[in-house]
Amino acid sequence: MRTLAGVGSTPLTGIGTARWYDSAEDLSLPDEPDPEAVDPAAERERFADARTTAREAIRLARDRAADRVGEEEATVFDAHEAFLDDPGLIDDIEAAIDEGTPAERAVDDRFGDAIVQFEGMEGRMAERADDLRDVRDRLLRVLLDVDTVDLSTLPPGTVLLAERLTPSDTASLDPDAVAGIATATGGRTSHAAIIARSLSIPAVVGVGDALRAVSDGETVLVDGEAGELVVDPDETRRAAIDDEETEVVRDRVTTADGRAVEVAANVGSEPELAPASDRGADGIGLFRTEFLFLDRESQPDEDEQYEAVTAALERFPDDRVVVRTLDVGGDKDVPYLDLPTETNPFLGRRGIRLSLGEHADLFETQLRALLRAAASDVGGDLAVMFPMVTRIKEVTDAVATVESVATDLEAEGVDHAIPELGAMIETPAAASMADALGDRLDFLSIGTNDLTQYVMAVDRENDALSEYHDPLHPAVLRTIHRTTTAAADADAWVGMCGEMAGDPALTELLVGLGLDELSMSAVTVPAVKKRVREVDVNEARELADAALACETRAEVRELLEE
Amino acid sequence: MERTVMVVPEAGLHARPASKLVQTANRFDAEVSIGRADDGAGSGADNGLVPANSMLSVTGLNVAHGESVRVVADGPEAADALDAIADLLTTPVEEGEAEDGGDDE
Numbered sequence A: 001m002r003t004l005a006g007v008g009s010t011p012l013t014g015i016g017t018a019r020w021y022d023s024a025e026d027l028s029l030p031d032e033p034d035p036e037a038v039d040p041a042a043e044r045e046r047f048a049d050a051r052t053t054a055r056e057a058i059r060l061a062r063d064r065a066a067d068r069v070g071e072e073e074a075t076v077f078d079a080h081e082a083f084l085d086d087p088g089l090i091d092d093i094e095a096a097i098d099e100g101t102p103a104e105r106a107v108d109d110r111f112g113d114a115i116v117q118f119e120g121m122e123g124r125m126a127e128r129a130d131d132l133r134d135v136r137d138r139l140l141r142v143l144l145d146v147d148t149v150d151l152s153t154l155p156p157g158t159v160l161l162a163e164r165l166t167p168s169d170t171a172s173l174d175p176d177a178v179a180g181i182a183t184a185t186g187g188r189t190s191h192a193a194i195i196a197r198s199l200s201i202p203a204v205v206g207v208g209d210a211l212r213a214v215s216d217g218e219t220v221l222v223d224g225e226a227g228e229l230v231v232d233p234d235e236t237r238r239a240a241i242d243d244e245e246t247e248v249v250r251d252r253v254t255t256a257d258g259r260a261v262e263v264a265a266n267v268g269s270e271p272e273l274a275p276a277s278d279r280g281a282d283g284i285g286l287f288r289t290e291f292l293f294l295d296r297e298s299q300p301d302e303d304e305q306y307e308a309v310t311a312a313l314e315r316f317p318d319d320r321v322v323v324r325t326l327d328v329g330g331d332k333d334v335p336y337l338d339l340p341t342e343t344n345p346f347l348g349r350r351g352i353r354l355s356l357g358e359h360a361d362l363f364e365t366q367l368r369a370l371l372r373a374a375a376s377d378v379g380g381d382l383a384v385m386f387p388m389v390t391r392i393k394e395v396t397d398a399v400a401t402v403e404s405v406a407t408d409l410e411a412e413g414v415d416h417a418i419p420e421l422g423a424m425i426e427t428p429a430a431a432s433m434a435d436a437l438g439d440r441l442d443f444l445s446i447g448t449n450d451l452t453q454y455v456m457a458v459d460r461e462n463d464a465l466s467e468y469h470d471p472l473h474p475a476v477l478r479t480i481h482r483t484t485t486a487a488a489d490a491d492a493w494v495g496m497c498g499e500m501a502g503d504p505a506l507t508e509l510l511v512g513l514g515l516d517e518l519s520m521s522a523v524t525v526p527a528v529k530k531r532v533r534e535v536d537v538n539e540a541r542e543l544a545d546a547a548l549a550c551e552t553r554a555e556v557r558e559l560l561e562e
Numbered sequence B: 001m002e003r004t005v006m007v008v009p010e011a012g013l014h015a016r017p018a019s020k021l022v023q024t025a026n027r028f029d030a031e032v033s034i035g036r037a038d039d040g041a042g043s044g045a046d047n048g049l050v051p052a053n054s055m056l057s058v059t060g061l062n063v064a065h066g067e068s069v070r071v072v073a074d075g076p077e078a079a080d081a082l083d084a085i086a087d088l089l090t091t092p093v094e095e096g097e098a099e100d101g102g103d104d105e
Helices: A040-068 A074-085 A087-098 A103-117 A124-142 A168-171 A193-198 A209-213 A236-244 A271-279 A301-317 A362-373 A390-411 A426-430 A434-440 A448-456 A472-491 A502-513 A522-534 A537-549 A553-561 B017-025 B054-061 B076-091
Strands: A002-005 A007-010 A013-021 A158-163 A177-183 A203-205 A219-223 A227-233 A260-267 A286-289 A320-324 A381-386 A420-425 A443-446 A493-496 A517-520 B002-006 B033-035 B067-072
Touching: A002 A209, A007 A193, A013 A177, A013 A236, A013 A493, A040 A074, A040 A087, A040 A103, A040 A203, A074 A124, A087 A103, A087 A260, A087 A420, A087 B054, A103 A124, A103 B054, A124 B054, A124 B067, A158 A219, A168 A193, A177 A219, A193 A203, A193 A227, A193 A434, A193 A522, A203 A219, A209 A271, A209 A320, A209 A443, A219 A236, A227 A434, A260 A271, A260 A320, A271 A301, A271 A522, A286 A301, A286 A517, A301 A320, A301 A362, A301 B017, A320 A420, A362 A381, A381 A472, A420 A426, A420 A434, A426 A434, A426 A472, A426 B017, A434 A472, A443 A472, A472 A493, A472 A502, A472 A553, A493 B076, A502 A522, A502 A537, A502 A553, A517 A522, A537 A553, B002 B076, B017 B076, B033 B076
Parallel strands: A013 A158, A158 A177, A177 A203, A260 A286, A260 A517, A286 A320, A320 A381, A381 A420, A420 A443, A443 A493, A493 A517
Antiparallel strands: A002 A227, A007 A203, A013 A219, A219 A227, B002 B067, B033 B067
């Protein structure tokens, strides 16, 4: 038995057979043959066949991704198909073949040139390099007859090992077949890790180079809670898996000394509603509305949005559903909305900034749907929150828009109600102004992924700086505390909907910091509910005070491990 | 025949608008090429023009919102192709047009 340490990403445990998913660096080409020995006609046919096979695989991956994760993650495959059909690339490759170059070398050379060209550019152009690499690898795997790991059809009981997985790789996994994932790089807030969590696949990331020592076919156990990969686990370790399944708690929970803490789920698509209620979530703490807008040619109309929100309310008849108004921009693109291309999109036009500016019409339509849903008697209570708030004026403008929409609906004789209104606390500016925000709103919800990014001034996808992207840095904890204190003084309730909220190891700290509600990937709801019941509020406050007094992340971690 | 238009979509000739352009160029019986308007003189035999039916070439131009592009078309449907492309490049948000080559089986 060997144990490799990493970072637990999906807090579940799985056991299975190791299978490496290799990137193209391992697709080495055979030595170049004498051009005279190459039969161009046969090579052209091989190339054509490879394109056919790659196209089928791309479409299959697209459909599966759309089905399992959502249209957003599926659109990347459309770009892949466009590159596969590029006439310039095809002509060049065929010309090289006609000069006596074998198909795989022609593909590798021409795609390589294009990749280098795109890598030299900024921003979105660099992403195109990733797309090209993906398409090249598909073609090379077919041409070299490399044992292709089709991620969507892995045999049951596979533990997938990879240097790194892209969001599209992860989205194409079949959660029923994949027993676990372990990657050498990556952090728990990367998009790929979040997708793995939403698919309930046990995952450990950031294992490092040691992962390379694990071979195909070995039995491995992925412990996403401890953050360990165990090779050839012993009986004790195997037996522990069966005991680990945390029981679903249907009822609302209180701490051991009686303080209520709501444990809700983050939901980003309609298929996620059922698993959220199955796992005993007390409603939805973050209902992302972006999925309604993605992969289509025009925006959804008011009725469609109304239906989607009432479907969520119906699923949680006794609970609250917190809907976030459209949060596009940053890393979330919606093609037909024609979002601005900016050198620094995370600091650009996104969230409420767009809703009060270029997308005012869209915002009004969404609010009409929401105010109508708030009056429907189908289910639980509706709450609405605004993303990416930095200024009080944004909130007063947003609230004024809500009121004017209500006036319009009144004049039209349409049933409506004004839901609870809140703001996301994702920026240092919003946290600083939390008292004033709390005065004007019913609740605040702390989005720790973005908040950590903005407080620490670090890109959450940048592996080289993953140490910075940790909400346990005292600077982030103090920002959270400032928010919870201000909310309490203003009589606003305060929730948290970042990945931090779903880590049972942090539940006591978060209760101590004063959070009323924790919202997370559905998979972690049972474990967090279990943990809440064990917490004593006074002890939790002492822990929080001690954490707030720490000066370094290491001190906070040490404190939590005691 | 040719036409010079300013690229209105704010995303410029990037991911989605670029693939729209490629699709549109492929729809007509015409050879369509595109390039920056101010690259016209002295940048080699192709005058800075690239084939509009190539995703790689079109996105590689890296044309931003507000830049002018020269579109050149040749063939039986050249006029229609130019109309459709000019229309696409001067419309801030593409609407409708749900076609994707009819490959949904």
